[in-house]
Amino acid sequence: MERLNYDEAFIDEFGNVHGVVEGHEDGAVMLNSHVDTVGYGDRDQWDHDPYAATIEDGQLYGLGASDMKCAMASMVYGGAALANLDLEPEHDVYVTGELMEEVSEGHAMKYVVEELDVDWEAVVIGEASEMDVKRGHRGRCELRIDLQGASCHASAPERGINPLYHAAEIIDRIEELNEETNDHDFLGAGTIAATNVEVDTPSNNAVPAGATIYVDRRLTIGEDEATAHAELEDAIAAAREEYGNDVDASVETLTFDRPTWRGYELESKKYYPMWLLEEDHPLVQDTYEVAETVLDSAVEIRKWTFSTSGNYTMGVAEIPTIGFGPSREEWAHAANERVDVEDVVRACDVYAGLGLEL
Incomplete structure (x- = not known):
């Protein structure tokens, strides 16, 4: 970005990278992409080397091609177009490469919003949107239920308290709770799922001393962290109905x-x-008008299926946030991850237009 005539380029104390094109009014607009990726998974499922950035039939294949090096590239060069125009944007335009989104989306944005001395007017997230506009998504919460038991030799299980039996009752109730979540006509229904169980046991020939259930809760309108905790307390209560006060359980985010x-x-x-x-x-x-004008094609206003750092910028910090990006949701986190090269180029123009308009 220094070579592309940005007014400023820097790495913050957290480790995020920013390029700035200065505007003539107070406030700033962020063009946001994350620069980390997930792993490539099973190498045998890839037709191309995930690190080779192979271009075939107009598509670029490689790890992060869709999620989301493509948007980072488009934003950098869209910002460069702004930096080299005679026109000056109204607000400062930040092109931000965010860390650690794949392991905790919004974590780095917490630092950016709370620690950088910037008055954010809007955030544009470049996650895959099929070149449409996306205006929100469900939230999520990762939780654990810790169960304490009493270990003993498995030859005499009556001497102990087996937390696995309590866990089974809790998991049964979690499955039922998935049918009782809120629904929303645009974002869709919330979901709840038990995703993993860990056991603290000295031996396969012993009653466990403890167990931990991990839970993924997807949140729609009218649902939040407190909702998820209340549901899991309900599941614990179901176990106590069966096993009484032997059930020693706690819930934690x-x-x-x-x-x-x-x-x-x-x-x-x-x-x-x-x-x-x-x-x-x-x-x-x-955003809709800029995208439709620049692309000269029909653009839809939709939602994301997955979660993005908008959960922090809009969900916590209440900064107006919108989504537009090249590539497709179904290509993210998948073998043969790819993006249409033409869309990466066209997205540059959209991001430049958004920098001027917003």
Whole structure:
């Protein structure tokens, strides 16, 4: 970005990278992409080397091609177009490469919003949107239920308290709770699922001393962290109906505190609120008009299926947030991850237009 005539380019203390094109009024607009990726999974499922960035039939294949190096590239060069125009944007335009989104989306944005001295007017997230506009998504919460038992030799299980039996009752109730979540005509229904069980046991020939159930809760309108906790307390109560006061259980929201590559430490809950911008909101309509004008094609206003860092920028910080990006949702986190090269190029123009318009 220094070579592309940005007014400023820097790496913050957390480790995020920013390029700035200065505007003539107070406030700033962020064009946001994350620069980390998931792993490539099973190498045998890839037709191309995930690290080779192979281009075939107009598509670029490789790890992060869809999620989301493509948007980062488009934003960098869209910002460069702004930097080299005679026109000056109204607000400062930040092109931001975010860390650690794949392990805790919004974690890095907590630092950016709380620690950088910037008055954010709007955020544009470049996650895959099929070149449409996306105005929200469900939230999520990662939780654990810790169960305490009493270990003993498995030859005499009556001497102990087996937390696995309590866990089974709780999991049965969680399955039932999945049919009782809220629904929303745009974002869809919330979901709850038990995803893993860990056991603290001295031996396969012993009653366990403890067990932990991990739970994924997807949150729609009217649901939040407290909703998820109440549901899991309900599941624990179902186990107590069967096993009485032998059930010793507690519910906790997981946290994330891994140091960044710069050694910066920040703790945040793994609770990611849902968010939704109304369709008639100026940011939605301005983004729609810029995209449709620049692309000269029909553009839809939709939602994301997955979660993004909008859960922090809009869901927590209440900064108006919108989504537009090249590539497709179904290509993210998949073997043969790819993006249409033409869409990456066309997205540059859209991001430049958004920098001027917003």
